[in-house]
Amino acid sequence: MRRILRWSLFAAFLVYLPFVLNSRMVFGYRVGNMALLNLGLAQVDLMLVSIIGAVSLNFLTGCAGLISVGHAAFFALGAMAAAAAGQQLGLPFVATLVAATLAGALAGVVAGLPSLRVRGLYFVLSTMALHFIVVFSFAEYQYAFHDVAGVTMGDATILGYELDSNVKWYFFLLPIVVLVCAMLQSVLRHREGRAMLAMRDHELAAASAGIDVRVLRLKVFAFSSAIASLAGALQAYYLTTVSAEIFTLDNAIHFVAMIIVGGMGSIMGGVAGAVVWLLLPSVLVGTVVEMKMLPGTLTQFLVSHQPQVVNLTFGVLVAVLLIRAPGGLAGLYDDLMRRRRV
Amino acid sequence: MLMQFAASGFLLGSVYGLIALGFAVIYKATRVFNFAQGMLMAVGAYLAVTGSVALHLPVLGTFAFVILSAAVLGALIQTVLIRPLAGRPLLPMVMITIALSIILRASIELIYGGGGRTLNLALPSGSVLIGPVRISAIHVTAAAVSWLCMGLFMAFFRFSKAGLLMRATADSHEAAVLSGVNANRINALAWALGTVLAAIGGLFLGQLQLASVELEAIGLLALPAVVIGGLQSIPGAIIGGLLVGLIEQLASGYISPKARDIFIYVPLLLILLVRPWGLLGERELGRV
Numbered sequence: 142m143r144r145i146l147r148w149s150l151f152a153a154f155l156v157y158l159p160f161v162l163n164s165r166m167v168f169g170y171r172v173g174n175m176a177l178l179n180l181g182l183a184q185v186d187l188m189l190v191s192i193i194g195a196v197s198l199n200f201l202t203g204c205a206g207l208i209s210v211g212h213a214a215f216f217a218l219g220a221m222a223a224a225a226a227g228q229q230l231g232l233p234f235v236a237t238l239v240a241a242t243l244a245g246a247l248a249g250v251v252a253g254l255p256s257l258r259v260r261g262l263y264f265v266l267s268t269m270a271l272h273f274i275v276v277f278s279f280a281e282y283q284y285a286f287h288d289v290a291g292v293t294m295g296d297a298t299i300l301g302y303e304l305d306s307n308v309k310w311y312f313f314l315l316p317i318v319v320l321v322c323a324m325l326q327s328v329l330r331h332r333e334g335r336a337m338l339a340m341r342d343h344e345l346a347a348a349s350a351g352i353d354v355r356v357l358r359l360k361v362f363a364f365s366s367a368i369a370s371l372a373g374a375l376q377a378y379y380l381t382t383v384s385a386e387i388f389t390l391d392n393a394i395h396f397v398a399m400i401i402v403g404g405m406g407s408i409m410g411g412v413a414g415a416v417v418w419l420l421l422p423s424v425l426v427g428t429v430v431e432m433k434m435l436p437g438t439l440t441q442f443l444v445s446h447q448p449q450v451v452n453l454t455f456g457v458l459v460a461v462l463l464i465r466a467p468g469g470l471a472g473l474y475d476d477l478m479r480r481r482r483v
Numbered sequence: 484m485l486m487q488f489a490a491s492g493f494l495l496g497s498v499y500g501l502i503a504l505g506f507a508v509i510y511k512a513t514r515v516f517n518f519a520q521g522m523l524m525a526v527g528a529y530l531a532v533t534g535s536v537a538l539h540l541p542v543l544g545t546f547a548f549v550i551l552s553a554a555v556l557g558a559l560i561q562t563v564l565i566r567p568l569a570g571r572p573l574l575p576m577v578m579i580t581i582a583l584s585i586i587l588r589a590s591i592e593l594i595y596g597g598g599g600r601t602l603n604l605a606l607p608s609g610s611v612l613i614g615p616v617r618i619s620a621i622h623v624t625a626a627a628v629s630w631l632c633m634g635l636f637m638a639f640f641r642f643s644k645a646g647l648l649m650r651a652t653a654d655s656h657e658a659a660v661l662s663g664v665n666a667n668r669i670n671a672l673a674w675a676l677g678t679v680l681a682a683i684g685g686l687f688l689g690q691l692q693l694a695s696v697e698l699e700a701i702g703l704l705a706l707p708a709v710v711i712g713g714l715q716s717i718p719g720a721i722i723g724g725l726l727v728g729l730i731e732q733l734a735s736g737y738i739s740p741k742a743r744d745i746f747i748y749v750p751l752l753l754i755l756l757v758r759p760w761g762l763l764g765e766r767e768l769g770r771v
Contacts, residue, residue, distance in 0.1 A: 270748040449592045456586035464567045
């Protein structure tokens with residue numbers, strides 16, 4: 142009963158959140174910027190897209206044990222497929238999303254092929270090679286068929302209803318995020334998911350228990366890439382223009398950092414990591430500036446060097462978590478719960 | 484044209500070989516696949532900026548300053564970040580070097596500002612014409628110093644006692660520790676050496692181009708270089724570096740500078756699929 146209450150409160154919060162962030166008011170009362178943690182709805186929307194990316198990577202890396210630094214490549218691929226389907230073939234928005242997902246699944250199988258032959262480090266490198274190859278192809282495709290500055294995506298319209306504001310996007314993205322998380326969670330509970338965990342923990346033992354690890358690896362890869370491509374297509378539509386340059390290796394590495402911060406091998410870990418990674422910067426800077434925690438010159442320095450300070454914080458955060466709390470935030474939370482119960 | 488590209492490819496490849504060698508030293512000793520090698524190289528370029536511009540050191544003084552600070556930095560990295568993770572799985576090990584690279588980049592940008600800095604060491608300049616090939620003196624100097632460093636390192640690795648201990652530790656960590664080798668100190672030494680090699684490479688690339696964090700992209704080419712050459716092999720790293728330099732110059736000369744990555748990473752993928760242990764490496768056998 143308490144659980145149902147807690148979940149419905151959480152759901153109510155999620156539904157009410159965009160209106161608060163949009164109007165900067167709670168129940169008709171105007172609230173200060175700091176009470177909203179210096180956050181805007183656009184950030185939350187981008188965060189939702191990143192959550193999709195992070196949970197799909199956590200599914201691949203945390204649950205199946207396949208480390209990939211090629212996740213940005215699948216974002217790029219999704220954007221490319223959406224551009225081709227939407228702008229060149231003129232398909233409607235939802236159809237382009239499906240096309241992007243299918244393209245991602247197909248490319249995932251191809252990208253997973255090296256996993257049949259190489260393990261560990263070599264596999265990481267093959268995903269890195271993949272990243273450069275995909276981004277290069279995207280750039281060539283973009284220069285050949287679209288503008289050098291970037292591909293302009295069409296309007297995102299569902300049955301004549303256009304997603305033209307952050308609030309509408311929020312209510313479009315949120316169900317997708319919930320659906321993706323629920324789907325991955327249920328996969329993890331069923332046969333394939335358990336086989337996957339077994340494969341991660343001990344490949345030979347899993348194989349001797351009758352699991353075809355090669356096919357399983359390709360399946361996992363296809364599944365994860367399909368979701369990442371979907372996220373890439375959504376991101377492209379949300380940003381309205383997309384270009385090959387935004388998909389950097391750093392971009393892919395940030396996804397790995399997200400799942401490390403959040404916690405490897407659990408869906409909630411991916412969500413937590415993406416939330417922290419996308420929202421912490423502005424919360425951090427907002428807090429320091431509004432609370433006047435530091436002397437003026439230092440605050441000024443912080444504001445003018447915001448990206449560097451944020452990156453430094455994240456770098457240190459990742460390093461400290463790796464050394465002190467390998468389970469990430471999800472692991473810390475579990476520890477806390479266990480201690481409370483005891 | 485071909486000769487020109489081949490010559491400049493060979494000279495640049497020598498510098499890449501140096502960076503790749505630093506990478507291979509760290510990998511061989513500590514089994515850490517160092518994604519921060521590119522950033523360590525950029526650190527070398529900025530250390531040279533500090534030495535020559537801020538401290539007004541002469542050329543040799545700048546070299547000494549870069550080498551000393553890089554050695555300290557490398558040993559520090561091993562002690563603070565790498566040692567606590569000893570024996571952990573692959574992902575934390577890879578990720579800690581990525582975190583290191585993020586930290587280094589942010590620190591560089593905080594200290595020196597975001598833009599690049601020109602590095603004007605009093606190194607030989609001008610160029611000579613040998614037949615149809617124009618070779619600039621700075622490239623020759625960079626290549627010569629790289630080969631000198633590689634030679635020194637090989638001699639150290641082969642003949643000195645510390646080199647012997649490093650080889651022993653790399654060969655079998657447990658056996659070395661049981662024989663009384665202080666593996667931590669050896670690993671710190673390996674990191675110091677690897678960082679120094681990257682920093683020297685960074686100094687030259689900073690002089691050739693611009694001291695900036697964008698040098699990382701070039702330093703990251705050490706990764707495919709090492710894997711193409713063979714992860715376990717020290718000469719393989721050098722050969723891989725040379726190959727990458729040649730491919731880069733030929734691809735950007737004949738096709739376009741953008742084509743560089745594809746001509747390096749596609750062979751990498753092929754090598755991974757066909758011969759994962761690289762051109763010169765030893766095949767690793769999986770045992771149950």
